[in-house]
Amino acid sequence: MMKFVVLATKPTGIPCTVSMNPVMIDGTGMCGGCRLTLNRNGEKITKFACVDGPDFNGYEIDFDEAQSRSATYKDFEVHQYEESCNLFKQEVK
Numbered sequence: 488m489m490k491f492v493v494l495a496t497k498p499t500g501i502p503c504t505v506s507m508n509p510v511m512i513d514g515t516g517m518c519g520g521c522r523l524t525l526n527r528n529g530e531k532i533t534k535f536a537c538v539d540g541p542d543f544n545g546y547e548i549d550f551d552e553a554q555s556r557s558a559t560y561k562d563f564e565v566h567q568y569e570e571s572c573n574l575f576k577q578e579v580k
């Protein structure tokens with residue numbers, strides 16, 4: 488959603504601050520799960536949402552990379568969710 492808010496506001500020039508806390512895991516700066524690439528004046532900069540943010544200039548965030556990284560363990564997460572959630576074990580009548 489934040490990506491598309493940024494895309495919608497960019498042509499207007501309205502400043503757009505995004506909060507990248509959804510990509511955080513442990514919030515300590517140790518795991519690297521919240522690593523973001525920012526494009527600041529043509530220079531690629533690495534930041535961590537938990538220690539450098541979570542609020543960033545939305546126009547600088549590489550959302551494609553952030554989305555790709557957040558989907559890395561999607562299959563594993565779905566499998567674990569299905570295996571541990573009792574709702575999946577119930578028969579639908």
Ligand code: FES
Binds near residue numbers: 535536
């Ligand atoms: S949440 Fe782990 S490094 Fe930021």
